[in-house]
Amino acid sequence: MFAYLIRRLWQMLPTLLGVVLLVFFLFKRFGADPVQMLVGLNATPQEIVQMRAQLGLDQPWWVQLGMFVHGIVTFDWGSSWATKEPVAHLLATRLPATLTVTLPILVLDTLVAIPIALGVAYLRGSLTDRAVMVATTVALSISFLVYVIVGQYVFGFQLGWFPVQGWSDSTLHNLATFAPLPVLLAVAVGVSPQTRLYRSFFLDELGQDYVRTARAKGLTEPAVLFRHVLRNALIPILTNVGLALPGILVGSFLIEVFFSIPGLGRETYLAVNRSDYPVIQAVTIYVAVLTMLVNLLTDLLYRAVDPRVVLR
Amino acid sequence: MSETGLGIPALAATGDGPRAAGVWRAAWRRFRHDRVGLACLGIVAIYAVMILLAAVGLAGRHWQDEVAQPDAPPAFVERVAEVVHPPAPASAASAPAPEIDIADIDPLAPRYAEWNARAARIHGEARPLAQTLPLGADHLGRDVLKKALKGTQVSVSVGVLAALVATLIGATLGAVGGFVGGWVGDFVEWVYNVLTSVPDILLFFAFAAVFGRGIPTLVLILGLTGWTGQYRQVRAEFIKHSRREYVRAAEAIGATAGARMFRHILPNVSHVILVRMSLLVVGFIKAEVILSYLGLGVAIDQVSWGTMLNEAQTELIVGHWWQLATATVFMAVFVTAFSLMADAWRDALDPKLRGERA
Numbered sequence: 001m002f003a004y005l006i007r008r009l010w011q012m013l014p015t016l017l018g019v020v021l022l023v024f025f026l027f028k029r030f031g032a033d034p035v036q037m038l039v040g041l042n043a044t045p046q047e048i049v050q051m052r053a054q055l056g057l058d059q060p061w062w063v064q065l066g067m068f069v070h071g072i073v074t075f076d077w078g079s080s081w082a083t084k085e086p087v088a089h090l091l092a093t094r095l096p097a098t099l100t101v102t103l104p105i106l107v108l109d110t111l112v113a114i115p116i117a118l119g120v121a122y123l124r125g126s127l128t129d130r131a132v133m134v135a136t137t138v139a140l141s142i143s144f145l146v147y148v149i150v151g152q153y154v155f156g157f158q159l160g161w162f163p164v165q166g167w168s169d170s171t172l173h174n175l176a177t178f179a180p181l182p183v184l185l186a187v188a189v190g191v192s193p194q195t196r197l198y199r200s201f202f203l204d205e206l207g208q209d210y211v212r213t214a215r216a217k218g219l220t221e222p223a224v225l226f227r228h229v230l231r232n233a234l235i236p237i238l239t240n241v242g243l244a245l246p247g248i249l250v251g252s253f254l255i256e257v258f259f260s261i262p263g264l265g266r267e268t269y270l271a272v273n274r275s276d277y278p279v280i281q282a283v284t285i286y287v288a289v290l291t292m293l294v295n296l297l298t299d300l301l302y303r304a305v306d307p308r309v310v311l312r
Numbered sequence: 313m314s315e316t317g318l319g320i321p322a323l324a325a326t327g328d329g330p331r332a333a334g335v336w337r338a339a340w341r342r343f344r345h346d347r348v349g350l351a352c353l354g355i356v357a358i359y360a361v362m363i364l365l366a367a368v369g370l371a372g373r374h375w376q377d378e379v380a381q382p383d384a385p386p387a388f389v390e391r392v393a394e395v396v397h398p399p400a401p402a403s404a405a406s407a408p409a410p411e412i413d414i415a416d417i418d419p420l421a422p423r424y425a426e427w428n429a430r431a432a433r434i435h436g437e438a439r440p441l442a443q444t445l446p447l448g449a450d451h452l453g454r455d456v457l458k459k460a461l462k463g464t465q466v467s468v469s470v471g472v473l474a475a476l477v478a479t480l481i482g483a484t485l486g487a488v489g490g491f492v493g494g495w496v497g498d499f500v501e502w503v504y505n506v507l508t509s510v511p512d513i514l515l516f517f518a519f520a521a522v523f524g525r526g527i528p529t530l531v532l533i534l535g536l537t538g539w540t541g542q543y544r545q546v547r548a549e550f551i552k553h554s555r556r557e558y559v560r561a562a563e564a565i566g567a568t569a570g571a572r573m574f575r576h577i578l579p580n581v582s583h584v585i586l587v588r589m590s591l592l593v594v595g596f597i598k599a600e601v602i603l604s605y606l607g608l609g610v611a612i613d614q615v616s617w618g619t620m621l622n623e624a625q626t627e628l629i630v631g632h633w634w635q636l637a638t639a640t641v642f643m644a645v646f647v648t649a650f651s652l653m654a655d656a657w658r659d660a661l662d663p664k665l666r667g668e669r670a
Contacts (some may be wrong), residue, residue, distance in 0.1 A: 015502065015505040015506055018503070018508050019509055025533060026519075049417070082595075137652060138644065141643070141646075141647030141648040142644050143598055143601045143617070143640070143649075144598070144602065149621065149624065149628060154322070196330055253514075253517070257606065268517070272517040272518060272520075280518065284510055284514060287509075287514065291508075291511075
């Protein structure tokens with residue numbers, strides 16, 4: 001077990017190196033010149049030279065790469081070029097807003113999708129099953145944008161149930177007033193693919209021999225469904241939720257952009273538009289590390305849920 | 313379908329005797345009985361014709377012309393609109409103001425005659441602006457129907473082209489990674505791991521910010537970031553097939569590695585690639601809409617479903633819903649039909665898979 005952990009962590013290093021190189025060269029080689037954006041249009045040549053020296057952009061690329069890697073290893077992300085805010089502080093202050101929206105979304109998505117999926121899987125082939133499947137296909141084919149535009153218009157503007165957008169400093173206030181609309185819309189979009197996926201998981205389990213055995217020995221249908229099928233289907237469902245976890249931490253870029261929620265996703269979007277390298281680099285690498293750690297955690301959870309799984 | 317690859321077709325292919333029904337023909341036979349799949353194929357075919365017409369300039373050509381009153385409603389809601397705005401705006405604007413003669417104090421007065429003569433030489437054609445259009449007009453008075461036709465062409469071709477790029481990259485790397493293995497396979501795995509540990513949308517943003525906007529870059533961005541799923545699946549299939557007997561047999565009679573990969577294995581996994589590609593088309597169309605909305609997609613002088621939705625957001629607040637509805641319906645019908653068609657294809661091509669994956 002311990003050896004497994006060490007090996008998995010060791011295997012992350014090359015991937016991490018790749019992410020660092022990707023981020024570095026993508027923005028270094030192709031990104032817009034941040035100096036021009038920072039000094040403005042009326043800058044004198046001296047100012048440009050000064051700014052270049054200040055950002056270390058006058059150094060050869062390998063020195064810059066060295067500085068970049070040094071910053072990563074020492075957890076010194078530097079300051080945002082656009083706002084001068086230290087990146088570490090920026091990440092820490094934007095994360096709560098992201099979590100306020102994304103955690104409820106993940107929980108509700110899963111809790112709503114599981115019963116629907118179990119129900120339609122049980123009624124496989126019936127009219128209900130087919131109706132739900134068609135409904136999810138149609139729901140999936142409408143752009144998320146339309147949900148947001150219509151949702152903001154109907155619930156925020158016409159009915160006035162929620163503010164169209166906004167955010168405050170109090171988490172409770174946010175949860176009660178500003179989060180419900182984005183969460184509602186995101187769940188409306190997210191439930192369809194989840195339901196389809198979980199339905200296929202449940203169908204896999206329902207076709208297994210142990211289900212026939214359970215029925216043959218006279219168990220009630222609820223017992224078969226909830227004690228046997230649901231439990232066994234939890235493994236793929238768990239993986240799926242695990243895969244969604246890193247996304248939870250970055251937040252949904254789109255939701256945050258549309259609803260002006262000051263979270264990590266919106267901050268990254270702004271940073272990309274401003275070529276604010278320190279922020280983009282920090283977010284990308286932080287997300288990559290988290291993704292890898294969560295994948296490891298999911299594998300470990302497998303083991304906890306299914307003793308047959310052998311970690312190699 | 314892998315069973316059909318176990319020697320019999322190979323014999324049939326070399327002999328002159330009657331051929332066994334090919335994989336594709338058998339699939340088509342199964343597909344023909346899928347009524348939903350056939351109906352969706354019909355809808356997709358209609359879209360294909362529409363896109364072709366738009367591409368050669370027969371449909372949606374002059375979508376940029378301002379042919380109607382700004383925000384002219386669709387023809388079928390005309391009466392409702394008249395009730396809402398009883399005075400026609402044109403009559404209010406043309407009401408003549410009382411004329412006062414100020415020629416003696418007007419410093420420009422001596423030149424009016426010259427200017428009038430010059431103006432008379434220019435023949436502008438005053439086109440009457442339509443009060444209504446079949447599906448209404450946008451805030452500049454452009455025909456929503458034409459925009460939707462042209463936008464369909466742009467959005468769908470971006471999705472299809474990007475899916476082709478992604479499939480080409482993913483399938484090639486997957487074939488090489490799965491069949492050759494070794495350090496080449498490890499290297500490709502490494503690239504895959506790197507790309508998948510960065511969230512897709514962050515990659516989109518980063519690539520889009522770096523490469524600018526326009527249809528070719530959009531196709532490139534989506535293709536470059538979206539090939540990983542295709543790669544994963546093709547690689548697994550190639551690993552599985554490379555150990556199968558028919559591939560060993562081909563090796564024994566001296567087929568080169570390239571021939572084994574592309575002549576023997578590829579036809580046997582092409583259905584997997586095709587199904588995955590159709591999923592990519594749907595995903596990329598949705599991504600294009602979002603990216604165009606955020607201003608990272610198609611160029612400003614182009615129209616796509618995403619730019620239509622972008623404009624529709626401000627229009628909706630003043631109650632002009634037709635552009636939003638048109639873009640949504642055009643997109644939803646196509647994506648639904650395409651997804652259902654892809655499902656039917658998958659079922660027809662691989663009966664063993666039926667109902668497995670959602």
